[in-house]
Amino acid sequence: MIEAQNLQKRFGTTLAVEDVSFTARDGCVTALLGPNGAGKTTSLRLLYGLLQPDGGKALVDGIVAADEPLAARHRLGVLPDAPGLYGRLTAREHLLYAARLQGLSAAEAEAHTAALLARLDMGGIADRRSAGFSQGERRKVALARALLHDPQNVVLDEPTNGLDVPATRAMRKTVRELADGGKCVLFSTHILQEVSAVCDRVVVLARGRVAAEGTPAELLARTGKSHLEDAFVQLIGTEEGLGA
Amino acid sequence: MTAKALAVFAKEALDAARDRRSLTSALSFALFGPLVLALALTLSAKGSDDGQPLELAVAGPENAPSLVRFLEQNHVEVKAPPADVVAAVRRGDLKVALRIPAGYGGDFRASRPARVELIHDASRLGARTPVRRLERLLERYEARVAGQRLSARGVSPQIIRPLQVEARDLSTTASRAALALATLPIFLLMATFLGGMNVAIDTTAGERERGSLESLLVHAVPRRDLVLGKWMAAVAFNLLSVALTLLLSFLVLRWDRLQKTDVPVSLSVDGALRFLLLLLPLALLAPALQMLLALFARSFKEAQTQLSLLMLLPMVPGLLLSFQSFEAQPWMRIVPILAEQILMRDLLYGQTLAVSTQVLTAGATLAFTALCLGATTRLLHHERIVLGR
Known part of the structure; x- marks a missing residue:
């Protein structure tokens, strides 16, 4: 379970995250939806302890991320904004490295890597160097890396960004499977289709604040609209920065 | 030393070994020094006419x-x-x-x-x-x-x-050859600064440039282990370069002796080990210093430019020491790089080095190394370094 309690973060004089509170439960896919610049990435970075909050706190399974970053990160699998692969390493080597960084033994690392390569259908790229990978292949490696230590909580920053249709569908399927397996999945997106396709709950972010929180159906009911798109436009007060 | 630091070391060493840029910079310089030495020896033998009609x-x-x-x-x-x-x-x-x-x-x-x-x-x-x-x-x-x-x-x-x-x-052929041999410590000194430089840059500024720093830091791994592992990889390349320089110099001298039996100069194993012992702390310091500085750079190129300036650093004491009247002051014993060069000069002039002085110098250099590593670790906590691209 991931909890954000009145998170606040400023960069210089800009208030990137003003006041963000929400809960992402186990067995659920929670979407952090908002236009570009709403504070999604910054909120996620506060959750996985890359940034220190100026106010409020982030909890991962009850552990305060700012106080015990290592313990919190151990319970988190993170797919950041940029996949950040090493061009001279193969997909398999990326996974083995991540496994060792998370503290798995050599034998465990081998086993988990083999299992994930099979699960995400990565046999074809397992032993190729990542320099020549497509966007989809890169993101797959990054996702596999996030799931290696079988974390209870998975945080994905715009996971389908730049992916083609088959890759997007595969990513959504994986996300759904994780939640159905009892994991807590939190992902950020500015794409409405994504929300209706896989999400159980939605947290709508606008200008560094939570504009609304609930199931897609609840949000429709609250706004009195029949289409999610209309509902969101009303909730965030503008159409700017939303993608279809 | 934790298992995680070792994992970082293994990954960075593998990555660097596959990087032609890192390999060539570590190896080509190791070739360069002995090559110049061979040239200098050949010239010094040619310039002499001892006994020749x-x-x-x-x-x-x-x-x-x-x-x-x-x-x-x-x-x-x-x-x-x-x-x-x-x-x-x-x-x-x-x-x-x-x-x-x-x-x-x-x-x-x-x-x-x-x-x-x-x-x-x-x-x-x-x-x-x-x-x-x-x-x-x-x-x-x-x-x-x-x-x-x-x-x-x-x-x-x-x-x-x-x-x-x-x-x-x-002056005899032998003494002129000894003069040529005096260039060896300078090449060894430069090898300690150049051997691992590419690795030091690639694992810091390179990581920032690729945008892979964030995905690295989301793992449950202490920053200290990351810095240690990366540093060890750079040190390994450094030592490889220094060892290769030394080995090739041996071969050059051996070949030289085979060619002209009247050049009695040889680099004694004992003498070589003394130099190596002197340079070892520097081989540890250089990558630590380079990583610290490179982490401020946003790209590989930027870091490379800045570190080329750092390369001038070991040259400055060398210039200073070329003045015969230069007397080593006590405080100089604890200034890294300068202290080592004083010791090397003393060694070249055949003076026996006091163990206490060597320990003092090595200790100061190692302390400075630890300081650099600590600062690099702290820097990795800075949001501007981690995210600023």
């Missing part, structure tokens, strides 16, 4: 048989001249030539100054030694003949020799 083309030897005989008695191998002596010297076929005009005999017998022409090209560096040798021989012949003429007239030759100058050039 001087080949000299003499035009008109029949005009001055006694002079030619004198030259031959003094290790000069008199050769027949080519058709055009001047052109041959101008082309560089001959370093020096002697022309004795037909009027020599008449002038000589009449005790008039007899003309001989010494033909050479002063702009050719290689010709200087044989020309000077020939000039000295001619002066000696002149003095001898002058003495004989004075004696024949009842005057002691002593009175025209108010001075007896004895210049004793003690």
Whole structure:
């Protein structure tokens, strides 16, 4: 379970995250939806302890991320904004490295890597160097890396960004499977289709604040609209920065 | 040392080993030093004429048989001249030539100054030694003949020799080779700064440039382990470069000795180990310092430019030390790089190094290394470094 309690973060004089509170439960896919610049990435970075909050706190399974970053990160699998692969390493080597960084033994690392390569259908790229990978292949490696230590909580920053249709569908399927397996999945997106396709709950972010929180159906009911798109436009007060 | 730090080390070493840029920079410099050494040794052997006969083309030897005989008695191998002596010297076929005009005999017998022409090209560096040798021989012949003429007239030759100058050039091939060998510590010193530089940059500024720093930091791994692992990988490349420089230098010296048995210089295993022991703390410091500075850079290129300036750092004390009067002050013993260079200079001049001084210097350098690593670790917590691209 991931909890954000009145998170606040400023960069210089800009208030990137003003006041963000929400809960992402186990067995659920929670979407952090908002236009570009709403504070999604910054909120996620506060959750996985890359940034220190100026106010409020982030909890991962009850552990305060700012106080015990290592313990919190151990319970988190993170797919950041940029996949950040090493061009001279193969997909398999990326996974083995991540496994060792998370503290798995050599034998465990081998086993988990083999299992994930099979699960995400990565046999074809397992032993190729990542320099020549497509966007989809890169993101797959990054996702596999996030799931290696079988974390209870998975945080994905715009996971389908730049992916083609088959890759997007595969990513959504994986996300759904994780939640159905009892994991807590939190992902950020500015794409409405994504929300209706896989999400159980939605947290709508606008200008560094939570504009609304609930199931897609609840949000429709609250706004009195029949289409999610209309509902969101009303909730965030503008159409700017939303993608279809 | 944790398992995580070792995992970082293993990954970075593998990554760097596959990086042509890192490998060539570590290895090419290791080739460069010994190559220069080989060149210097070859030149120092060529520049010497110890005991070797001087080949000299003499035009008109029949005009001055006694002079030619004198030259031959003094290790000069008199050769027949080519058709055009001047052109041959101008082309560089001959370093020096002697022309004795037909009027020599008449002038000589009449005790008039007899003309001989010494033909050479002063702009050719290689010709200087044989020309000077020939000039000295001619002066000696002149003095001898002058003495004989004075004696024949009842005057002691002593009175025209108010001075007896004895210049004793003690330089031998061996000592000149030793001078060439003195460049070795400088190359070793540079190897400690260059060997792992690419790895140090690639694992810090390179990581920022690729945008892989964030995905690295989301793992449950302490920043300290990341820094240690990356540092160890750079150090490994550094030591590889230093060891290779040393090994190749050994081979060059061995080859040199096989070529010319009269070059008795050798790098003793003992001496080499002393240098290595001196340089080891520096080989640990250099990557730590480079990583710290490179982490401020946003790209590989930017870091490379900045670190090239850092390369000047080891050169500055070298310049300072080239002044003979330079006296090592106590505080200099704990200034990394400078302290090592003082010790190397002392070692080269054959002084025995006090163990306490060596320990003090090594300790200071290691402390500085730890400081750099600590600062790098702290820097990895800074949001601007982690996210700023």
